[in-house]
Amino acid sequence: MSGKRFSLDGRCSVRYLPLSYLFIFLFLTSSVVQGSSLLGVFYLKAPYAHIHKKADIDSRTLTTISCGHPIKVYADGKLSHRWRHIKVAKYDGYIKQEMLSDKRPACWQDKYPRFFSQMDLSISDIYYWGRLHDQLITTKVGIE
Amino acid sequence: MRIWIIILGLLYTINIYSKDKQRAEKGSVEAKELEIIDFSTIKNVLEHDQLSEVARKKIKRLKKIKAAKEQRKLETYSVPDGDLFWQIASELWLVKNATLLKWNFVKPDYGIDTFSQKVFKQLGIINFEYKVLLLNTSAISHFYLPYGNKLLVILSVPFMRSLNLTQSEIAILLVEEYLRSKEHYFEQHVMSDKLQTYIGRSYMQEKKIDYRPFEKLLSRYDNLIFLQAYSFQEQYRITKKMRILLGGEGKLKKAYISLLEKIANLVESDPDYKEYVKFYPSPRVQLNWFIGK
Numbered sequence: 001m002s003g004k005r006f007s008l009d010g011r012c013s014v015r016y017l018p019l020s021y022l023f024i025f026l027f028l029t030s031s032v033v034q035g036s037s038l039l040g041v042f043y044l045k046a047p048y049a050h051i052h053k054k055a056d057i058d059s060r061t062l063t064t065i066s067c068g069h070p071i072k073v074y075a076d077g078k079l080s081h082r083w084r085h086i087k088v089a090k091y092d093g094y095i096k097q098e099m100l101s102d103k104r105p106a107c108w109q110d111k112y113p114r115f116f117s118q119m120d121l122s123i124s125d126i127y128y129w130g131r132l133h134d135q136l137i138t139t140k141v142g143i144e
Numbered sequence: 145m146r147i148w149i150i151i152l153g154l155l156y157t158i159n160i161y162s163k164d165k166q167r168a169e170k171g172s173v174e175a176k177e178l179e180i181i182d183f184s185t186i187k188n189v190l191e192h193d194q195l196s197e198v199a200r201k202k203i204k205r206l207k208k209i210k211a212a213k214e215q216r217k218l219e220t221y222s223v224p225d226g227d228l229f230w231q232i233a234s235e236l237w238l239v240k241n242a243t244l245l246k247w248n249f250v251k252p253d254y255g256i257d258t259f260s261q262k263v264f265k266q267l268g269i270i271n272f273e274y275k276v277l278l279l280n281t282s283a284i285s286h287f288y289l290p291y292g293n294k295l296l297v298i299l300s301v302p303f304m305r306s307l308n309l310t311q312s313e314i315a316i317l318l319v320e321e322y323l324r325s326k327e328h329y330f331e332q333h334v335m336s337d338k339l340q341t342y343i344g345r346s347y348m349q350e351k352k353i354d355y356r357p358f359e360k361l362l363s364r365y366d367n368l369i370f371l372q373a374y375s376f377q378e379q380y381r382i383t384k385k386m387r388i389l390l391g392g393e394g395k396l397k398k399a400y401i402s403l404l405e406k407i408a409n410l411v412e413s414d415p416d417y418k419e420y421v422k423f424y425p426s427p428r429v430q431l432n433w434f435i436g437k
Contacts, residue, residue: 108228112219112223113220114220114222115222115223115353118353119236125240128242128248131248132235132239132277135277135278136275136277137256137276137277137278138274138275139256139260141264141272142271143270143271
């Protein structure tokens, strides 16, 4: 097969097509990894939590969510292992890793609804409950 | 004449059709009866096909679903129990006292988690989780709050600064709180007979949960943390336990002695911390207990 060989005037041979597809594929996948690719849907396991604009507990709060709320988690190589890049509804922000669960948690607010309703939490209580889980320094002492 | 022949022909076919239909219906009823009656004869076949096993599993699953539904119904009118009860109580108390305790403030990362983890490991205290909440007030120095099988410690930053605590001294303070939590001192102070029956109780009959015992518990938290704290005997027990625990750990032992000395000096010199001895009786005496005088 004589075919058309790759030439500098822009035409390329059919035999180079798979190679070019491979390059395009590699380029696209690398850009997805560098950017934000969806890791999966996680759930909030803390009673309440704040979604922050930056990966910092003192950065602006975008919204407050309650236990069991589904959260889309995206890969972000620049972040420390303590934080996660997430999306909830229209909000694109960050949350502490320790507050997420890959399975739907059994939230006590749902399990004991009558007891929970007796608490009669105000908006500031909900705000502080979310902040509390931001401020707690959690450490696990494992077996090594 | 032709018309008559056609009509008769039609009547004949209708008659035959209806008879056939009756016969077919009769046949299907008989077949159904046979099906019911002869079920036992095909039991072996069913068992061979594992259909009875499937039916058994189905019944078991339905029973499970029914039990879960009943449990859910019961929990709807129940007070949480066990570890969860204490977690909710402590978190709610912190939320309700957020402005008083001043824990919602900007602070640097002191690295408490890293160095305290090392100390816990060094002392063989493993396989557990602990949480530290830093306070921006000198009204409370340090306290553990009941948190089920986990440890929750509130720790004052002004207290740490006034004492100029080192990393190992802070870690040792957390270890001391860990021992207190293992003795359940806090729970014993805030517990009452009524609360004992209240935890995990179902209000299914009343259809309304009594919230007053829980409110009373939170006020007992206030009382213990702001006014009462621990007794001399409790302090003695903890100090003795610390002595045993730090027995073979020269550096940590030194750190604990240094911590107690610093606290004793602070409460004697700084009027802000004069109340400290009310909560944790006499650091000077504690020091003597520890070194065995």
